[in-house]
Amino acid sequence: MLQVIPFPPNAVQALVEERDEAVAYQRKPEEVPVTHLISADYFSVLAAVSHRVVPEEVLLGTLADGRLRIKKPIVVKCMREDDNIVAEAVEVNEFGFGQNVSEAIRDLQAAIVELYFTLENEQDRLGPDLQHVREKLQEKVVRMK
DSSP: OEEEOOOOTTOOOEEETTTTEEEOOOOOGGGSOOOEEEOHHHHHHHHHHHTTOOOSEEEEOOOSOTTEEESSOEEEEEEEETTEEEEEEGGGTEEEEESSHHHHHHHHHHHHHHHHHHHHHTGGGOOHHHHHHHHHHHHHEEEOO
């Protein structure tokens, strides 16, 4: 038998508004009461199925680049395309690809960072469409000083 410890409902302890960022606290497994037991066979089936599940939409809250910080989440649509996952930030018309959702999100993060700095460097030469994308990015992303 395998013990499954559910994610505690109070995992996010506080939102620090002065710094505009969330602080998460995860209780240690020994602090969480065991409420469900499932068989190892059933867990294997769940694990095999869950890696193929693709969320329709996620909120991107970080760009994994210390130069930039997201101040408003970026909505990302996820979809399966053949054997790959596509993560699309519709608001800024940018895509990421990968063999799983994590890879696609990381690729999208890198694409958004590159787009941000390209639009910043070329801001005097942008047409109306790219100027709109730049404005949208500036609503969502702030450059760290």
